[in-house]
Each structure stands twice: as structure tokens, then as C-alpha cells.
Amino acid sequence: MAIQFKRSRNSRRSSSGSMADIAFLLLIFFLVATTIFNEKGIKTTLPEWKPDAMTKATHVDHVIQVFVNGKNQILYQGKAISKNNFEKTIKDNLQLLMKKDKDVEVTVSLGYDRSTNYGLYLWILDGIKNAFKNAYDEYAKSKFKHKFDHCSQPEKEKIYNALALDVWEMPVSDYLAAEK
Numbered sequence: 001m002a003i004q005f006k007r008s009r010n011s012r013r014s015s016s017g018s019m020a021d022i023a024f025l026l027l028i029f030f031l032v033a034t035t036i037f038n039e040k041g042i043k044t045t046l047p048e049w050k051p052d053a054m055t056k057a058t059h060v061d062h063v064i065q066v067f068v069n070g071k072n073q074i075l076y077q078g079k080a081i082s083k084n085n086f087e088k089t090i091k092d093n094l095q096l097l098m099k100k101d102k103d104v105e106v107t108v109s110l111g112y113d114r115s116t117n118y119g120l121y122l123w124i125l126d127g128i129k130n131a132f133k134n135a136y137d138e139y140a141k142s143k144f145k146h147k148f149d150h151c152s153q154p155e156k157e158k159i160y161n162a163l164a165l166d167v168w169e170m171p172v173s174d175y176l177a178a179e180k
Contacts, residue, residue: 064108068112072117090131105166
């Protein structure tokens with residue numbers, strides 16, 4: 001006669017509580033160890049918001065119109081201008097405005113076509129900022145006898161108030177549609 005062995009039906013159970021702890025620890029590890037890339041974009045410092053500030057109407061002579069069409073041509077005050085003369089033209093215009101008025105608020109209307117080259121758009125924006133930086137330097141030299149970078153914070157505030165910059169951006173197609 002053959003001997004029969006009884007199998008025990010006791011199955012082994014393992015606790016799954018520690019599995020959740022391990023998964024949580026792995027999640028924390030990967031969150032801490034992963035490098036998160038920052039988006040690169042245009043570095044622009046926005047003006048400080050003041051609740052009691054009144055919006056002043058800008059005189060028509062104090063508006064500089066710059067448009068970039070779909071063919072990547074720069075139109076300054078409605079006339080085509082070469083890329084080489086762009087920054088100098090804005091600088092000359094700012095000097096004329098500063099000679100007329102002591103305190104000038106200049107609005108730069110920067111229009112663009114949606115098919116404009118992004119690199120050209122950034123180049124134009126940099127040219128506008130450089131022209132204003134040169135104007136700030138000249139104003140600082142005439143008033144405080146040193147460059148803008150060496151001015152104290154109250155002196156810089158006086159310069160910003162005397163020569164205020166406001167850049168208004170709008171796609172040309174939207175601008176033309178708004179005029180109709």
C-alpha cells in the first residue's frame with residue numbers, strides 16, 4: 001500500500017503594507033533626484049504696480065511705431081528702414097524728444113506679423129532697450145555727471161520718470177483689424 005501525504009492548504013501570505021512604503025520612498029527619491037529644466041524666454045522686468053497711478057495719455061509725437069511685416073522688413077514710422085540703422089534711428093528720435101521736453105513719456109508701438117522671424121523680433125526688442133539705455137546714460141551724464149549704471153536708486157527713479165518707456169506689442173494683423 002502506498003503512503004499518501006496530505007498537503008497542507010496553508011498558503012503563505014505576505015504583508016503588502018511595506019510595498020506602499022517602498023513605492024512612496026521611490027517616488028520621493030525620483031522627485032528629489034530629477035533635474036527640472038527652467039523654461040528659457042525673454043527676460044523682462046515689468047514695472048512695479050502702483051494702485052494710485054493714473055494712466056497718462058501719450059502725445060502723438062511721443063509714439064514710436066515699429067512694425068515687422070511677414071517679409072521680415074522693419075517699418076519705422078511707416079517707412080522701411082534697414083536693420084543697420086534701426087537702433088541709431090530710435091536713439092536719434094529719443095534725443096529729439098528729450099530736447100523738446102524735459103520729461104518725456106515715450107510709447108513704442110511694436111507690431112509684428114505672425115509669420116515674423118522670432119529672432120528678428122527679439123533683435124528689435126533688444127535694439128529698443130539698448131537705445132533707451134543709451135538715452136538713460138546721456139540723461140544721467142547731463143544731470144548727475146556719471147553713467148546710468150553708477151546712479152543711486154533715487155537718481156535712477158528720476159531718470160525713469162523723466163524718460164519713461166512703455167512698449168506696446170500687437171500683431172500687425174490684429175492692429176490693422178482694430179483700425180477698421
